[in-house]
Amino acid sequence: MARNRAIGFEGALPWHLPRELKHFRDTTLGKPVVMGRKTHESIGRPLPGRQNIVVSRNRNYRSEGCDTAISLRSAVEAADGDEVMVIGGGQLYEEALPVADRMVLTHIECEPRADTWFPAWERDDWVETIQREERQDENNRHAYRVIEYTRKA
Secondary structure (H helix, E strand, C coil): CECCCEEEECCECCCCCHHHHHHHHHHHCCCCEEEEHHHHHHHCCCCCCCCEEEECCCCCCCCCCCEEECCHHHHHHHCCCCCCEECCCHHHHHHHCCCCCEEEEEEECCCCCCCEECCCCCHHHEEEEEEEEECCCCCCCCCEEEEEEEECC
16 A cells, blocks of 8 residues: 555556565465455456455356455355455455454555555554565665554454
8 A cells, every 4th residue: 555545546556566566476375365346357357376256245246267255254254264365445455454363564655646545544453563675676666565464462
């Protein structure tokens, strides 16, 4: 997410960071990923090597190569695995935040135009457990930090 909590603009990420995309792939590979319908449609295909679960209020929604669910709760119940990765969008993040016990967030050093934001959250409820900084370079236009948070007991 950007400094202004931006995570999307017109159905796409408002930045291009190949190194961060590799981190995303490495972090989610082999795990179930839960996403909203709009996020899934913006990606355009199932993410390989992961159980893809798309949440849509439309009970008839189907997408080849993906499981579907009508709520975050039913998506988590359908997930094969102990760790479920919620990968967007904004509405699904807002639903997941109160029940999450761990977050891996990328904090991007920019303030882009956006129409989708990560929800406001209480940092005092979380402990930073891992942090990695990446500098801007010729392929990655923005510096960023990947921080893992664990909810305080």
